[in-house]
Amino acid sequence: MISQRLREAIAGVFSEVDVALAYQQGFDKLHATPCFMTMPEEINKLIWNPLCVHNLTSYLPSLKKKKVAVVVKGCDSRTIVQFMQEGLINRENVVIIGIPCNGVISVNKVLHETNHEPIEDITFGENGEITVKTLKGEKTLLLSDVCPDKCKTCQYPTPIVYDRLVGDPITSDKSPDSVYADIKEFENKTLEERLQYWEQEFDRCIRCYACRNACPMCICQDSCIAETRDPHWISQRATLSEKFMFHMIHALHLAGRCVECGECERACPMGIPVNKLKRKINLDMKELFGYEPGIDPEDKPPLYTFKVDEVTIKEHKI
Amino acid sequence: MSDVAARELRIVGFLCNWCSYGGADTAGVSRFKQPTDLRIIRVPCSGRVDPLFIVKALLNGADGVLVSGCHPRDCHYTDGNFYARRRLEMLKRLLPFLGIDERRFHYTWISASEGGKWQQTVTDFTKRVHELGPLHAKKEATP
Numbered sequence: 001m002i003s004q005r006l007r008e009a010i011a012g013v014f015s016e017v018d019v020a021l022a023y024q025q026g027f028d029k030l031h032a033t034p035c036f037m038t039m040p041e042e043i044n045k046l047i048w049n050p051l052c053v054h055n056l057t058s059y060l061p062s063l064k065k066k067k068v069a070v071v072v073k074g075c076d077s078r079t080i081v082q083f084m085q086e087g088l089i090n091r092e093n094v095v096i097i098g099i100p101c102n103g104v105i106s107v108n109k110v111l112h113e114t115n116h117e118p119i120e121d122i123t124f125g126e127n128g129e130i131t132v133k134t135l136k137g138e139k140t141l142l143l144s145d146v147c148p149d150k151c152k153t154c155q156y157p158t159p160i161v162y163d164r165l166v167g168d169p170i171t172s173d174k175s176p177d178s179v180y181a182d183i184k185e186f187e188n189k190t191l192e193e194r195l196q197y198w199e200q201e202f203d204r205c206i207r208c209y210a211c212r213n214a215c216p217m218c219i220c221q222d223s224c225i226a227e228t229r230d231p232h233w234i235s236q237r238a239t240l241s242e243k244f245m246f247h248m249i250h251a252l253h254l255a256g257r258c259v260e261c262g263e264c265e266r267a268c269p270m271g272i273p274v275n276k277l278k279r280k281i282n283l284d285m286k287e288l289f290g291y292e293p294g295i296d297p298e299d300k301p302p303l304y305t306f307k308v309d310e311v312t313i314k315e316h317k318i
Numbered sequence: 319m320s321d322v323a324a325r326e327l328r329i330v331g332f333l334c335n336w337c338s339y340g341g342a343d344t345a346g347v348s349r350f351k352q353p354t355d356l357r358i359i360r361v362p363c364s365g366r367v368d369p370l371f372i373v374k375a376l377l378n379g380a381d382g383v384l385v386s387g388c389h390p391r392d393c394h395y396t397d398g399n400f401y402a403r404r405r406l407e408m409l410k411r412l413l414p415f416l417g418i419d420e421r422r423f424h425y426t427w428i429s430a431s432e433g434g435k436w437q438q439t440v441t442d443f444t445k446r447v448h449e450l451g452p453l454h455a456k457k458e459a460t461p
Contacts, residue, residue, distance in 0.1 A: 194415065194417035233370070248370065306397065306401055307400075308400065
């Protein structure tokens with residue numbers, strides 16, 4: 001049982017750290033929630049199942065001065081690598097407990113499948129089947145049907161960096177070409193269709209900034225230029241151009257840094273494909289500079305550096 | 319007077335203080351004829367140009383944006399334009415993804431002595447933006 005082994009792993013490092021970050025049961029069976037453990041007896045409330053979707057590494061930069069143990073999935077570990085590249089954490093202050101992951105659950109997709117009925121119970125089978133019990137009866141779903149889109153093309157199911165690994169390493173069986181297939185497909189649309197698509201999507205934005213707050217790489221936090229009055233980048237007006245601008249700020253500040261953990265899309269209450277813009281930029285960064293965020297701790301984000309002769313950038317003619 | 323016989327469009331130009339702004343000045347001093355659609359904003363270096371400046375301009379009424387700095391290796395601050403080159407190329411590739419024609423945005427390198435190149439660039443770019451027409455035509459028609 002992974003949960004039990006995870007508890008043992010955390011108990012093993014508990015004396016070395018100030019706080020341990022893991023998951024606990026949320027307000028109902030369908031939700032897990034992050035937990036901060038400072039007392040050894042708290043370890044028992046820890047859980048592990050496909051509902052543990054959150055990227056716990058988001059808390060690391062704010063805990064930079066503390067010693068922290070953190071539970072990470074493959075996708076979350078890329079965030080840690082990116083933090084290391086940008087010097088946002090001290091690696092020696094973090095104990096990484098990695099869990100190879102077969103995919104997590106999108107709560108929204110489960111709720112959609114069960115017509116938003118209150119969930120009584122949820123159980124997980126060996127081969128990725130999920131049994132959801134509601135007042136209206138039982139329904140069996142497949143993990144592959146209710147996982148977030150990022151899991152469908154996951155290339156790194158086993159954490160890239162870890163100090164202790166709980167469970168056996170898994171290698172990805174998904175083709176690397178599938179990762180950006182949707183982006184390439186979107187680029188087949190005409191300019192007008194694309195503009196219309198984004199206008200429609202961004203028009204739904206309620207500027208709650210949940211995407212920004214959930215984003216582990218959005219490190220400006222309280223001094224985000226979307227809210228500062230000086231400089232006054234965007235106003236509080238609820239117009240499309242202000243919403244569009246907000247999403248551009250988010251995307252461009254993450255250019256070549258986004259580790260595609262999908263937290264922004266998970267947090268978005270309006271179901272806007274927030275991650276798509278950043279993934280498009282990542283695809284370009286890969287083509288131009290052969291760079292993939294969150295893979296090599298020694299790498300440098302492409303926009304933080306330069307080459308005197310850029311062979312891949314051709315001069316543009318009018 | 320504008321070279322292009324049509325309604326004047328709004329083109330924003332971000333020019334670096336040391337080369338391109340000087341280049342534009344050279345063109346002016348040499349009395350080269352230039353289209354008047356361009357509004358120049360002088361910046362200390364092309365590395366000062368945040369891609370968000372360009373997006374903000376395009377979203378808020380500009381029909382085209384031109385960025386020009388010193389030639390690579392000639393930056394007054396040694397490496398500002400090297401950073402700019404990567405950022406601007408990233409934006410150039412992102413704009414069509416958003417549904418904005420990438421031809422509305424151009425970045426180039428012009429030195430203080432290249433008045434002729436400046437005139438050519440402005441004329442050609444203005445012509446191209448005029449061919450594309452106003453970016454916000456729809457919105458302006460229904461205020």
